[in-house]
Amino acid sequence: xxxxxxxxxxxxxxxxxxxxxxxxxxxTAFDYFPWYQQFPGKGPALLIAIxxxxxxxxxxxxTISFNKSAKQFSLHIMDSQPGDSATYFCAARGSxxxxxxxxxxxxxxxxxxx
Amino acid sequence: xxxxxxxxxxxxxxxxxxxxxxxxxLDFQATTMFWYRQFPKQSLMLMATSNEGSKAxxxxxxxxxxxxxxxxxxxxSTLTVTSAHPEDxxxxxxxxxxxxxxxxxxxxxxxxxxxx
Numbered sequence: 001x002x003x004x005x006x007x008x009x010x011x012x013x014x015x016x017x018x019x020x021x022x023x024x025x026x027x028t029a030f031d032y033f034p035w036y037q038q039f040p041g042k043g044p045a046l047l048i049a050i051x052x053x054x055x056x057x058x059x060x061x062x063t064i065s066f067n068k069s070a071k072q073f074s075l076h077i078m079d080s081q082p083g084d085s086a087t088y089f090c091a092a093r094g095s096x097x098x099x100x101x102x103x104x105x106x107x108x109x110x111x112x113x114x
Numbered sequence: 115x116x117x118x119x120x121x122x123x124x125x126x127x128x129x130x131x132x133x134x135x136x137x138x139x140l141d142f143q144a145t146t147m148f149w150y151r152q153f154p155k156q157s158l159m160l161m162a163t164s165n166e167g168s169k170a171x172x173x174x175x176x177x178x179x180x181x182x183x184x185x186x187x188x189x190x191s192t193l194t195v196t197s198a199h200p201e202d203x204x205x206x207x208x209x210x211x212x213x214x215x216x217x218x219x220x221x222x223x224x225x226x227x228x229x230x
Contacts, residue, residue: 043224102148
């Protein structure tokens with residue numbers, strides 16, 4: 001199956017806290033797992049991405065943790081800021097050419113309170 | 115990063131008319147472009163995949179005669195919503211991949227279509 005399940009649907013965090021969003025997939029052929037950030041009325045923007053040969057990737061305040069055996073990956077936002085308030089989508093893409101389609105999770109609406 | 119430009123950002127049209135949305139890759143050659151549709155508070159739904167010079171591949175349930183996609187050059191793809199109806203009102207987003215960044219998808223800013 002091509003599904004990617006994302007949770008929670010919405011998340012409220014206090015400024016300075018840690019935001020954690022989880023995703024699970026079923027297709028073991030997926031080999032590229034990006035996270036996108038989307039502000040209202042805008043297109044998604046790539047935040048960070050990981051391939052299954054590593055278990056963790058960190059870029060600034062954003063970290064992806066990847067558990068290949070459990071077929072799960074998560075986004076951690078450290079020191080969350082009000083400017084991080086947005087909708088976050090995980091995604092997965094199958095192996096093969098770059099023309100392969102992305103399968104998106106359902107999205108998580110993050111609100112960071114000041 | 116690479117830039118994908120979409121135009122128009124907002125369009126309002128009357129029911130029964132056709133609307134064209136353009137998607138351009140500004141600084142790379144997009145061998146593949148994708149068109150998505152997004153309803154409020156929902157995820158992106160892939161409508162079709164287009165490769166330059168080829169006919170688009172539509173996802174199941176997407177009417178190819180209603181949503182015409184043309185990818186005539188490596189920097190331009192267009193989506194034409196023909197005989198638009200209010201239920202076609204949505205946020206349409208394109209993305210592109212290609213050039214040196216063959217592993218990454220770059221998204222346009224989206225086009226909000228409202229059909230009256």
